[in-house]
Amino acid sequence: QKxxxxxxxxxxxxEGAIVSLNCTYSNSAFQYFMWYRxxxxxxxxxxxxxYSSGNKEDGRFTAQVDKSSKYISLFxxxxxxxxxxxxxCAMSVPGANNLFFGTGTRLTVIP
Amino acid sequence: GAxxxxxxxxxxxxKGKYVELRCxxxxxHTALYWYRQSLGQGPEFLIYFQxxxxxxxxxxxxxxxxxxxxxxxxxxxxxxxxxxGDSAVYLCASSLRAASGNTIYFGEGSWLTVV
Numbered sequence: 001q002k003x004x005x006x007x008x009x010x011x012x013x014x015e016g017a018i019v020s021l022n023c024t025y026s027n028s029a030f031q032y033f034m035w036y037r038x039x040x041x042x043x044x045x046x047x048x049x050x051y052s053s054g055n056k057e058d059g060r061f062t063a064q065v066d067k068s069s070k071y072i073s074l075f076x077x078x079x080x081x082x083x084x085x086x087x088x089c090a091m092s093v094p095g096a097n098n099l100f101f102g103t104g105t106r107l108t109v110i111p
Numbered sequence: 112g113a114x115x116x117x118x119x120x121x122x123x124x125x126k127g128k129y130v131e132l133r134c135x136x137x138x139x140h141t142a143l144y145w146y147r148q149s150l151g152q153g154p155e156f157l158i159y160f161q162x163x164x165x166x167x168x169x170x171x172x173x174x175x176x177x178x179x180x181x182x183x184x185x186x187x188x189x190x191x192x193x194x195x196g197d198s199a200v201y202l203c204a205s206s207l208r209a210a211s212g213n214t215i216y217f218g219e220g221s222w223l224t225v226v
Binding site: 004042043044090097099101102103104 | 115142144151152153154155156159161166167170202204209214215216217218219220222
């Protein structure tokens with residue numbers, strides 16, 4: 001079993017829809033949780049960063065962490081065609097130097 | 112430069128050849144990482160440098176892979192006797208200090224194809 005599980009999709013939604021992306025994990029020591037966006041043939045770009053449980057909002061993006069369920073989510077409101085990309089969740093343990101990534105979910109927002 | 116710079120952006124090599132991939136981190140970042148991303152997968156950790164030393168090389172798949180950072184800035188990932196299974200995107204990243212609690216920034220990757 002991988003430490004981080006993520007549905008690879010693909011996921012297609014109409015423009016303006018609310019998108020929900022999710023990851024589950026098995027290592028209860030994870031404390032730092034991140035969402036990266038990766039456009040085709042580009043490197044991952046950090047979108048959201050949260051520590052421990054709770055919600056964080058930044059514009060149209062909201063990240064949620066539920067440590068009791070070992071489940072994290074990214075919500076995108078009013079989705080735009082420019083949001084079409086692969087979304088990767090990542091997490092790390094305090095004091096560790098490496099990130100554990102999910103496989104990524106490929107999202108297409110249709111105009 | 113403003114971001115993490117990687118060269119070459121694309122490399123096609125024959126099986127058995129030696130390859131070097133270069134990474135120039137964000138200026139002032141002491142921590143540098145190499146990750147490998149296969150098609151349809153998330154990045155997987157290879158090695159981490161703090162300054163000049165490899166502080167954690169637990170992700171290197173075998174002894175054909177080696178990385179250096181001699182002056183604490185630019186890093187080179189070296190792959191000997193390349194195999195077709197080495198085909199992937201090799202991503203370099205850097206952060207101000209160690210990853211834990213600090214944001215890491217990725218380059219655009221070196222796309223390696225072994226034929």
